[in-house]
Amino acid sequence: MSQPPTRSPATPSAAARKPTTGHPAGPRQPADAIVPTARSRAAVALLLTGNFTLAVDFSILNVALPHIGTELGFSAGGLQWIVTAFALCAAGFTLFFGRVADLFGRKRLFLAGMALLGAASLLGGLAGTPALLLIARAAQGVATAMVTPAALSLLTTMFAEGPARARVLGLNGALMAAGFTSGAVLGGVLTGVINWRWAFYINVLVAAVVLLAAPTILREPHRSDRPRLDLPGAVTITAALLALVLGITHAGEHGWAVLGTWLPIAVAVVLGAVFVVVETRVAQPLIAVELLRRNTITVGNLAGLLAFATETSLAFLLTLYLQETLGYSAVAAGLILAFLGIGTVLGGLLAPKLIGRVGPRRALIAGFGVQAAVTLPLAFIGADRAWLIPLLALTFIGGVANLVAIVGYVVTSTTGVPADQQGLATGLVTMSQQVGIALGTPVMSALVVSQAAAGLLSGIRFAVAVNAGLALLTCFVVAALLRPPMGGRTQ
Incomplete structure (x- = not known):
């Protein structure tokens, strides 16, 4: 985002008042971009539902992996592909579909992605062999790459730059982050109470509801130009x-x-x-050079990648700690980490207000700074349950801070971008998110493994310390490199 929101919550940003130099004006935004209507609120609810469902999908099967392996006959080494197949496709195709959304219509891509999600989830629920399940997970990843940038670009073009857009992006970020952390809880409950297959069947029901409602609720500006892919x-x-x-x-x-x-x-x-x-x-x-020349685009997306990489991988490290060191069950560990999820929801609600007061740059710096400060003490966790209360408090605060950073990076990376390039901008935002999620956990896992000779707890401590260091480094990078364009104000 080239222009941060102004300090007054009631005043539109500079980018909203005048066109961005060097970019076509693009199609006009719909009337409810200024004044939300009942229809636009319903559209927001629908888009957020789709994004939340896909966020849950990333982690919902983690707790169920041993049950799936036993029932379908996965090898020990093959189980990780249930997660990897999803992550590969979600991260690998997201930029491509972000551009497809610009060229062929965001609404169409959103609907196609939700239809694919429903079909893939049905296949996953009915799968009787490892091959079918992996195909279903890969298809769910492709659906994520289709739906997420399309939904995000529909949201950013639905509201003018400023407080209204920041609020809806904050809510979207909160639900997305809460989805990642609550997926493990939901997966554990479904596996323990019913069957792991219901982690797939729920998606079929959600996709059906969205597909029935979306054609009459969603809309986007008409475009006459259709450039080539x-x-x-x-x-x-x-x-x-x-x-x-x-x-x-x-x-x-x-x-x-x-x-x-x-x-x-x-x-x-x-x-x-x-x-x-x-x-x-x-x-x-595929990527307009003038977009990449904006430091708000490059630094903003780098910050977003690290925001998702650090916090989602921290949840993985703490899951190991709670189960392998403290001896909690998988469901209990998921419920404990729900405090992190609650923190993310609160952070998503607070972030737009903070951004309205201090601007996205300062919100990013504050978010990463606080996240690093509360993560570092976790590098000294011990092997007794007396650490549980500090862990709950620190992860809750860290969740709030992380969502402030996430909303800050989304606002930074989409402000000042013409409407006809919002699909590309949100494709970059989604790519940063998906790549961060896909890379964070394997990197932290490799750090834990590197300390295997000293024991699991030592490996977890080392990885958590690196995690905190990455958050602090990102704080410094944003402070040093993120500057507004000429004529803008540093916030």
Whole structure:
């Protein structure tokens, strides 16, 4: 976002008052971009429901993995692919579908993605073999890559830049983060009370409701221009992201000192370089160069990637600690981590007010600073349950701070972007989110494994310390590099 919101909650941002220099004005926003109507509120509820459901999907099967492995006959090494297949597709295809949303319609892509989610979830619920389940999970990942940028771009074009958009993005961020942390709780309850297959069947019901309601509730501005899709760019960046996630995931399972880890990472670097060359030569690139020249886009998305990577991987580390060190059951561990989820919801509600007062840059700095401060004490956790109360308090505060950072990065990375490029901007936002989620846990897992000789608790402490360090480093990077465009004000 090139222009941060002004300090007055009642005053639209500078970017909302005048067009951004060097960009086409794009299609006009709908009337309810200024004054929310009953229809726009229903549309927001529908879009948030879709995003929350997909966020839950990322973690809902984690607790159920042993049950799934026993029932379907997964090998011990094959179980991790239930998570990896989803993460690979969700992260790998999100930028591609962000551009597709701009070209062929966000509403159409949202509906197609929800239909795919329903079909994939039904297949997953009925799966009787490992192959069918993995196909279903991969399809759910593709559905996530379709729905999330489409929904986010519909939200950003529904409201003018300023407090209204910040509020809805705050609520979206809160529900997304709460979905990641509550997925484990819901998965544990469904597995223990009914059956793990209901983790899939619930999606079928949600998708059916959304598909019935969306055609009459959702709308988007009419567009006469339909530029061509940059297919070479789409193929190279998608392959690069897939290779990167695959390499980091392999590191989490097998460590860093193996060829299977570094080969796909090297391929990702080469493909990334090819992508840059392609984008400088095609007439209608997948990523507009003028967008990447904005430090609000580049620094904002880097901050978003690290915001999701640090907090979702911290939940993984604490799950290990609660179950393997303190001896809590999987369901009890999920309920304990629900305090982190409650904190994220509160953070999502508080973030728009904070951004309205101090601006997204300062909100980002404050969010990461507080997150680092409350994460660092967890690097000294002990092997007795006396640590439970401090853990609850620290993770709750960390959840609030993390959501302030997440909403700050979404506001930063989408402000000042023309309406006809919002799909691309939100595709970048979604890519940062999905790549952060996909990479964070394997990296932390690899750090735990690297300290195996000293014991599991020592490995968890080391990984938590690195996690806090990453949050603090991001705080410094944002403070040093994030500046408003010429004529803007540093906030």
